[in-house]
Amino acid sequence: MLDRTILPAYRAIEDISFPWPDYYVCQNHLPLYVLNKSIQPIVEVELVFRSGSYYELQPGAAYFTSYMLLEGTKDKTVRAIADVIDGYGATITVRPQVDFCSIVLSTLTKYLAPMLDLLLELLLTANFPAKSFKWLKNLKSQAIQMADKKNAYVAYKLFYEALFTKQHPYGRHLNLADVEAIQLEDLHLHYKKILFADCSAFVSGQVTPAALQSIQQFLEQLPVQVVSAPAQAEFPYKPHKVVDRERKGVQSSIIVGKKLWNKQHPDFLPMLVVNELLGGYFGSRLMHNIREDKGYTYGIHSSLASFQRAGYFSIVTEVSPDMTQDTLAEIYKEIELLQRDLVDATELEKVQNYLLGHFLTTINDPFAIMQKFQSAYFYGLDQSYYTNLLNQVRSLTAVEIRQLAQKYLALDTFTEVVVH
Numbered sequence: 001m002l003d004r005t006i007l008p009a010y011r012a013i014e015d016i017s018f019p020w021p022d023y024y025v026c027q028n029h030l031p032l033y034v035l036n037k038s039i040q041p042i043v044e045v046e047l048v049f050r051s052g053s054y055y056e057l058q059p060g061a062a063y064f065t066s067y068m069l070l071e072g073t074k075d076k077t078v079r080a081i082a083d084v085i086d087g088y089g090a091t092i093t094v095r096p097q098v099d100f101c102s103i104v105l106s107t108l109t110k111y112l113a114p115m116l117d118l119l120l121e122l123l124l125t126a127n128f129p130a131k132s133f134k135w136l137k138n139l140k141s142q143a144i145q146m147a148d149k150k151n152a153y154v155a156y157k158l159f160y161e162a163l164f165t166k167q168h169p170y171g172r173h174l175n176l177a178d179v180e181a182i183q184l185e186d187l188h189l190h191y192k193k194i195l196f197a198d199c200s201a202f203v204s205g206q207v208t209p210a211a212l213q214s215i216q217q218f219l220e221q222l223p224v225q226v227v228s229a230p231a232q233a234e235f236p237y238k239p240h241k242v243v244d245r246e247r248k249g250v251q252s253s254i255i256v257g258k259k260l261w262n263k264q265h266p267d268f269l270p271m272l273v274v275n276e277l278l279g280g281y282f283g284s285r286l287m288h289n290i291r292e293d294k295g296y297t298y299g300i301h302s303s304l305a306s307f308q309r310a311g312y313f314s315i316v317t318e319v320s321p322d323m324t325q326d327t328l329a330e331i332y333k334e335i336e337l338l339q340r341d342l343v344d345a346t347e348l349e350k351v352q353n354y355l356l357g358h359f360l361t362t363i364n365d366p367f368a369i370m371q372k373f374q375s376a377y378f379y380g381l382d383q384s385y386y387t388n389l390l391n392q393v394r395s396l397t398a399v400e401i402r403q404l405a406q407k408y409l410a411l412d413t414f415t416e417v418v419v420h
Contacts, residue, residue, distance in 0.1 A: 257314030
């Protein structure tokens with residue numbers, strides 16, 4: 001009988017390797033990556049287009065065009081589309097983002113062929129019904145109004161604007177005026193000129209030879225578009241404080257952060273350890289100090305975010321308004337400690353083990369593995385990126401952590417946003 005009073009044996013993580021997808025090229029030169037590893041009869045097909053809001057000609061065009069794909073075709077109403085999807089127990093999801101727009105089909109392998117037929121119909125013969133467009137605009141307007149009542153959402157908007165400016169796609173957010181201004185003509189233009197740009201296809205799950213053939217035939221019917229990124233004025237980053245006292249909320253939303261670089265930078269992986277130590281997990285210094293010791297907040301966390309052309313570091317929390325300044329002081333205090341004192345060997349080992357152990361939990365099925373592949377692929381990185389993750393996390397020293405904190409977390413480089 002298992003004795004639960006005895007801790008399980010401890011073993012250091014020595015390998016985080018996982019299968020890499022197979023690569024195919026369709027007749028129309030569209031790249032296809034396939035990970036055939038599932039024992040369950042499920043397949044997921046994801047199309048990723050370089051047609052996010054970064055490339056749109058009218059604010060909101062990427063968002064509304066992608067969602068309108070599910071609202072009707074030349075031969076099917078939105079109800080008929082939903083009936084087909086439900087009838088096969090499948091899902092089709094659209095995900096418009098800043099850099100990319102993705103469309104994901106999840107279905108049982110045996111129903112892949114008819115679902116691919118439906119997806120192709122949605123992509124090639126979308127008819128953008130005016131009634132649905134009006135409904136989506138109303139829905140988005142309501143969502144924006146609701147979000148604008150939340151301090152955390154407003155804080156993020158102000159933070160992105162402070163880092164990238166309102167004129168830059170990374171700092172711009174859809175507002176009510178944008179939703180009101182956009183017209184069906186803008187969607188048709190985005191659909192014809194931008195939506196299908198630089199498509200890459202990713203297939204994971206149980207991919208039989210017949211399924212692979214069906215997918216290739218499907219992909220070869222898609223139009224191929226190449227769209228250049230529009231020229232964007234780059235403004236020099238200037239750290240500053242942004243305070244919004246008009247919200248009168250129960251809590252203050254705080255974001256402390258700075259513009260940084262994306263995961264292509266050689267110090268991105270080492271900085272993951274610095275981030276984790278400071279505020280990246282439940283046992284971090286910020287959590288121990290500001291939640292466990294001071295009781296100022298329920299949660300506080302830090303993170304490194306990576307876009308295609310930029311990145312940032314941020315510390316985020318919500319506290320009682322009268323604890324705002326004390327919380328900020330403790331945040332900066334913890335950063336200063338990282339810059340001044342060497343990390344204890346026991347604490348460093350704990351963070352390293354947590355980082356690698358958590359990573360292993362994110363590659364436990366073919367769909368999750370494909371996401372890891374994509375997060376390297378779109379930055380021009382290969383499988384060695386994850387080998388480097390293991391090596392750099394394990395080998396990073398206390399001296400190097402202090403040097404990284406001194407180099408990249410100087411207090412006078414932070415932007416501070418407080419909304420209350």
